[in-house]
Amino acid sequence: MTFQIITDSTADLSQSYLDAQHIATLGMTVTIGEKTYETIGAEALDNAILLSEIKQGKKVQTSQINSGQFAELFKKAVSNGEEVLYLAFSSGLSGTYQSAVIAKDMVLEEIPEAKITVFDTLAAASGEGFLVEEVVKLRDAGKSLSETLEILTDLSKRLRSWFMVDDLNHLARGGRIPKAVALVGTMANIKPVLDVDTEGKLRQVSKVRGKKKALKTLVDNTLDNIDSNYPKVIIAYSGSNEIAEQVKEQILEKNIVKEIAIRPLSPTIVTHTGDGTIALFSISLEKR
Structure with missing residues (x-):
């Protein structure tokens, strides 16, 4: 060592x-x-x-x-x-x-x-x-x-991190995102898609209507320009792993990555995100 x-x-x-x-x-x-x-x-x-x-x-x-x-x-x-x-x-x-x-x-x-x-x-x-x-x-x-x-x-x-949080109020209470972003997320079934920026902070990238479309956005963003030298995606979740398994199947259908891991988020993270969080991680060819 x-x-x-x-x-x-x-x-x-x-x-x-x-x-x-x-x-x-x-x-x-x-x-x-x-x-x-x-x-x-x-x-x-x-x-x-x-x-x-x-x-x-x-x-x-x-x-x-x-x-x-x-x-x-x-x-x-x-x-x-x-x-x-x-x-x-x-x-x-x-x-x-x-x-x-x-x-x-x-x-x-x-x-x-x-x-x-x-x-x-x-x-x-x-x-x-x-x-x-x-x-x-x-x-x-x-x-x-x-x-x-x-x-x-x-x-x-080049590490890319894409998140979807069911209840953004948890992140807002902890100061991780603006309260205005959380408010938008609770209206009309809008699901903000978040990532981690160059300063290591959460930011809203887009707003998608409905969870199904939001999950597709996470998958598309994750696989876009993925580095073939690192053909791996990690899916992290809070609560039930059912949606994580569905996302795994969506990724496998693309025949792009060779390794997919599913892991529960740590309690430290879940404290700030609550139930129903899905996050995808990969290495991109481009800088975040």
């Missing part, structure tokens, strides 16, 4: 994968009412419980990972003589990236020779996870950290 990979719980990666690939992970927390839940490990919050509480009108909120947690993990890795690469949840959606940067500076003050890279993926959910998986392949192929970063930087610019 040429360097230690670290990520966070928003990446939608299973614990079994993280363990098998020796990826260290830190988790955000979700607070429902007065109770706070972890999002990684054996006591991780179950999405079914979270969605049930949201539907009951409970107040839910997330807390970012603090600098102390990052510093402890960074110090442990560099004390073992390892170079560190942390792939962070988008700085456009959370302060977690900045917490990691502060932690890096803290560790360097104590251990000046430490080699720690904090990489802003400018991505969310399985978009972040997509990049983590590609970094694992590069590490296992014997690439150095500098070689990996060169490829990772290119991929992150």
